[in-house]
Amino acid sequence: KxxxxxxxxxxxxxRGQQVTLSCSPISGxxxxxxxxQTPGQGLQFLFEYFSETQxxxxxxxxxxxxxxxxxxxxxxxxxxLELGDSALxxxxxxxxxQGIGFFGPGTRLTVL
Amino acid sequence: xxxxxxxQPEMSVQEAETVTLSCTYDTSESDYxxxxxxxxxxxxxxxxxxxxxxxxxxxxxxxxxxxxxxxAKSFSLKISDSQLGDAAMYFCAYRRPYNQGGKLIFGQxxxxxVKP
Numbered sequence: 001k002x003x004x005x006x007x008x009x010x011x012x013x014x015r016g017q018q019v020t021l022s023c024s025p026i027s028g029x030x031x032x033x034x035x036x037q038t039p040g041q042g043l044q045f046l047f048e049y050f051s052e053t054q055x056x057x058x059x060x061x062x063x064x065x066x067x068x069x070x071x072x073x074x075x076x077x078x079x080x081l082e083l084g085d086s087a088l089x090x091x092x093x094x095x096x097x098q099g100i101g102f103f104g105p106g107t108r109l110t111v112l
Numbered sequence: 113x114x115x116x117x118x119x120q121p122e123m124s125v126q127e128a129e130t131v132t133l134s135c136t137y138d139t140s141e142s143d144y145x146x147x148x149x150x151x152x153x154x155x156x157x158x159x160x161x162x163x164x165x166x167x168x169x170x171x172x173x174x175x176x177x178x179x180x181x182x183x184a185k186s187f188s189l190k191i192s193d194s195q196l197g198d199a200a201m202y203f204c205a206y207r208r209p210y211n212q213g214g215k216l217i218f219g220q221x222x223x224x225x226v227k228p
Contacts, residue, residue, distance in 0.1 A: 031214050043203065043218040056213040088155060092216070099145065099210035103157035 002027065004093050004104035012110045018079040021107045025072050025093030031055075032074040033101060034066060037088040046089075049074050050096070078109075086111045114139045116206050118219035125194045126227050132179075133189045133222045135204030145207045146180065147216070148189045152200040160202070163187065191224075199226045 005024045013019050025032050033056075034046040045058040049068035066076040072093075078085055088108050092101035115138045125131035137146070148160040163171045163180050170178050175195075179188045191198055204219040 033214055033216070035216070042220050045215045045217070048214050056215050058215075090157060094214055096210060099207060099214055100159060100162060101214065101216055102159070105154070105156050
């Protein structure tokens with residue numbers, strides 16, 4: 001089976017812009033979670049989607065949003081980008097029965 | 113709220129030797145899952161091993177094993193016969209039962225270097 005894919009792998013944006021990141025889970029996985037990784041804050045949970053419904057949300061401002069489509073692919077959107085949003089954004093997919101998160105390679109976002 | 117603490121920011125081991133990475137966690141729940149993930153320089157997070165809290169037997173995966181002490185809320189990772197490819201950042205993670213959400217709570221990470 002193909003692994004979790006994330007696109008794009010790298011992004012450079014300027015402050016105030018918005019960005020959309022995409023995550024395609026492993027075939028058959030209906031749960032997708034997003035994490036932000038920074039040197040200062042480490043790995044922080046953003047949100048989790050299951051069957052197109054948001055199940056959990058982390059402690060991030062409303063500028064961070066996401067959605068999941070019927071084919072389980074997920075997107076996250078960050079509006080009005082700030083310098084502090086520069087990070088590696090990781091997506092993980094899992095089977096509900098197993099709950100093991102399989103991670104994608106990440107999207108490296110740089111905000112200038 | 114649950115928390116995960118890795119008190120060793122960096123560790124070093126000689127090739128072929130054994131190293132143990134420490135992890136403690138805080139929770140009031142009795143049912144949960146614990147994981148060790150490896151993140152090499154490529155940044156790809158790779159699952160190393162997982163432990164269900166209801167299982168008393170420590171999980172093992174080839175050269176990787178854990179020492180799970182539920183009462184002490186400790187979950188250490190032992191890497192035997194260390195190889196150069198084991199060099200990476202290692203994260204300990206906690207997860208509640210899946211029907212309560214699949215959110216992973218990570219520790220700060222331990223950077224492991226392997227000396228030839």
